[in-house]
Amino acid sequence: MKKNFFVSTPIYYVNGDPHVGSAYTTIAADVINRYNKSMGIETHFVTGLDEHGQKVEQAAEQHGLTPQAWTDKMTPNFKNMWAALNIKYDDFIRTTEERHKKAVKKILEIVHAKGDIYKGEYEGKYCISCETFFPENQLNGSNKCPDCGKELTVLKEESYFFKMSKYADALLKHIDEHPDFILPHSRRNEVISFIKQGLQDLSISRNTFTWGIPIEFAPGHITYVWFDALTNYITSAGFENDDKKFDKFWNDARVVHLIGKDIIRFHAIIWPCMLLSAGIKLPDSIVAHGWWTSEGEKMSKSKGNVVDPCNEIKKYGVDAFRYYLLREANFGTDGDYSTKGIVGRLNSDLANDLGNLLNRTLGMYKKYFNGVVVASSTSEEIDDVIKAMFDETVKDVEKYMYLFEFSRALETIWKFISRLNKYIDETMPWALAKDETKKSRLAAVMNILCEGLYKIAFLIAPYMPESAQKISNQLGIDKDITSLKFDDIKEWNIFKEGHQLGEASPIFPRIEIEKEEVKKELKIENPISIDDFDKVQIKVVEILDVDKVKGADKLLKFKVFDGEFERQIISGLAKFYPNYKALVGEKVLAVANLKFAKLKGELSQGMLLTTEDKNGVSLIKIDKTVEAGAIVS
Numbered sequence: 001m002k003k004n005f006f007v008s009t010p011i012y013y014v015n016g017d018p019h020v021g022s023a024y025t026t027i028a029a030d031v032i033n034r035y036n037k038s039m040g041i042e043t044h045f046v047t048g049l050d051e052h053g054q055k056v057e058q059a060a061e062q063h064g065l066t067p068q069a070w071t072d073k074m075t076p077n078f079k080n081m082w083a084a085l086n087i088k089y090d091d092f093i094r095t096t097e098e099r100h101k102k103a104v105k106k107i108l109e110i111v112h113a114k115g116d117i118y119k120g121e122y123e124g125k126y127c128i129s130c131e132t133f134f135p136e137n138q139l140n141g142s143n144k145c146p147d148c149g150k151e152l153t154v155l156k157e158e159s160y161f162f163k164m165s166k167y168a169d170a171l172l173k174h175i176d177e178h179p180d181f182i183l184p185h186s187r188r189n190e191v192i193s194f195i196k197q198g199l200q201d202l203s204i205s206r207n208t209f210t211w212g213i214p215i216e217f218a219p220g221h222i223t224y225v226w227f228d229a230l231t232n233y234i235t236s237a238g239f240e241n242d243d244k245k246f247d248k249f250w251n252d253a254r255v256v257h258l259i260g261k262d263i264i265r266f267h268a269i270i271w272p273c274m275l276l277s278a279g280i281k282l283p284d285s286i287v288a289h290g291w292w293t294s295e296g297e298k299m300s301k302s303k304g305n306v307v308d309p310c311n312e313i314k315k316y317g318v319d320a321f322r323y324y325l326l327r328e329a330n331f332g333t334d335g336d337y338s339t340k341g342i343v344g345r346l347n348s349d350l351a352n353d354l355g356n357l358l359n360r361t362l363g364m365y366k367k368y369f370n371g372v373v374v375a376s377s378t379s380e381e382i383d384d385v386i387k388a389m390f391d392e393t394v395k396d397v398e399k400y401m402y403l404f405e406f407s408r409a410l411e412t413i414w415k416f417i418s419r420l421n422k423y424i425d426e427t428m429p430w431a432l433a434k435d436e437t438k439k440s441r442l443a444a445v446m447n448i449l450c451e452g453l454y455k456i457a458f459l460i461a462p463y464m465p466e467s468a469q470k471i472s473n474q475l476g477i478d479k480d481i482t483s484l485k486f487d488d489i490k491e492w493n494i495f496k497e498g499h500q501l502g503e504a505s506p507i508f509p510r511i512e513i514e515k516e517e518v519k520k521e522l523k524i525e526n527p528i529s530i531d532d533f534d535k536v537q538i539k540v541v542e543i544l545d546v547d548k549v550k551g552a553d554k555l556l557k558f559k560v561f562d563g564e565f566e567r568q569i570i571s572g573l574a575k576f577y578p579n580y581k582a583l584v585g586e587k588v589l590a591v592a593n594l595k596f597a598k599l600k601g602e603l604s605q606g607m608l609l610t611t612e613d614k615n616g617v618s619l620i621k622i623d624k625t626v627e628a629g630a631i632v633s
């Protein structure tokens with residue numbers, strides 16, 4: 001029997017907003033969970049919210065709410081986003097729930113009874129934003145938070161400490177003996193060298209605020225948020241609440257935590273040390289993924305280039321968004337989110353490769369057999385090649401999914417899709433259809449294609465559940481494809497004589513990138529403040545006279561009136577105003593506080609403003625009723 005499977009995302013911070021990073025982790029967890037279920041494994045997928053801490057207490061106060069009412073109010077932000085992204089979790093945990101408080105109380109009690117908690121005094125530099133103390137050796141003399149860059153405050157308090165240092169060797173041994181404990185493997189060394197630098201004991205209590213889980217043996221103290229938050233994983237698995245469930249989804253399961261790479265130390269060091277002390281099984285794999293940039297740049301609100309999952313699914317559909325995130329970057333490395341990238345994937349992988357295979361197959365079946373399956377027992381070698389390739393594909397996908405290499409798993413499935421497209425070209429159903437004696441062979445070919453597509457729909461269902469269902473429906477099978485197990489689809493005789501195929505219609509419409517770019521959000525380059533703009537003085541000036549500059553064909557010498565003074569301005573406009581004398585009397589715009597300059601020996605006391613388009617350069621003419629000297633602002 002296959003081992004059960006437990007997968008978690010981090011619990012997200014309740015004050016924040018779900019963004020592309022948390023969407024990425026949560027989609028990945030959903031995909032791996034759906035995949036394991038489809039392979040006949042019993043699974044448990046938990047996501048949720050981290051609801052304690054000083055900042056939550058402060059935010060609630062600012063909004064005139066109790067912390068509990070505040071977190072209740074924020075929770076739908078996350079639940080709605082996960083629903084929009086088609087995330088099917090088994091458990092949504094909130095750290096303010098009773099079951100969680102019970103679990104935290106219990107683990108503290110065990111660790112305390114073991115002698116691993118002692119009372120001390122903590123004085124350190126603390127980031128209120130990150131709710132973390134930073135030891136001097138991480139600060140290099142700076143007083144700024146190494147994580148968020150904010151100013152640190154010195155905090156001194158009585159605190160209880162967890163003897164984390166005691167478990168350094170046991171943890172190193174565990175990492176050494178379990179090569180898949182930290183994934184991707186490339187992250188192992190980072191963790192190992194951090195442990196080898198020497199672990200400090202961890203302050204696990206706070207007494208400067210009250211919004212947290214009280215510590216029974218330490219009156220007046222509440223549990224440090226990370227100690228509280230990390231425990232959510234065992235709470236969800238049933239620890240201290242449901243022993244049977246805990247055995248099933250923790251002790252007898254492959255336990256996997258998906259996280260962003262920024263919190264790997266909490267998960268690969270603090271959490272396992274807590275579990276080692278409590279005598280609880282360690283997770284099997286901690287999988288850290290990379291960051292997303294946007295159009296090649298770091299995402300930031302000021303740049304206006306933050307990818308909003310809601311916008312993206314409106315534009316491309318939820319399945320294309322899920323597919324793109326998991327296909328574009330390898331899970332452990334950083335990826336770049338771009339319009340060109342997602343449109344390219346949609347058009348080539350989804351519309352062309354997969355969409356065409358489906359359309360061609362259904363179109364031909366309709367044309368040759370009126371969309372009704374004809375059984376056939378003929379078989380040629382090339383059919384066995386396809387069947388063997390399917391078996392290989394399933395094995396490779398299993399291998400990659402075990403290591404959370406989503407992109408390579410999809411690449412493998414797409415190789416099979418390409419192979420089926422090639423199979424059409426090789427078997428040439430249109431030629432078979434012309435020969436009455438080849439009807440049976442034609443049916444055999446068409447059946448391989450239908451069955452192949454159904455298998456593809458099954459394989460992509462964890463990634464793109466809606467599209468997979470549409471493919472299944474078009475093949476005439478309305479059963480919920482996400483409820484199927486591999487055993488239901490592995491054979492090649494699913495489509496029986498007389499089965500009515502459905503109607504073909506495009507599942508992935510192509511997107512034109514030009515149109516797409518017009519819809520792109522307004523972005524500005526090098527934004528300036530209003531103060532910057534105010535430094536430039538632009539005035540309306542009246543042109544009193546214009547002449548050529550001797551020895552310089554391109555330049556015109558303007559005499560203008562700025563409302564107060566006459567000025568001479570030299571401008572390279574000769575080419576665009578051959579009939580320059582006609583400009584006399586016009587009112588135009590000039591920068592009035594530009595440093596004076598000399599051009600070809602002539603003094604220039606300002607700059608005339610112009611526009612440039614495909615017709616050339618033009619002065620900006622102002623209505624003649626506006627007085628010379630009027631300021632542009």
Ligand SMILES: [Zn+2]
Binds near residue numbers: 146
């Ligand atoms: Zn910070």
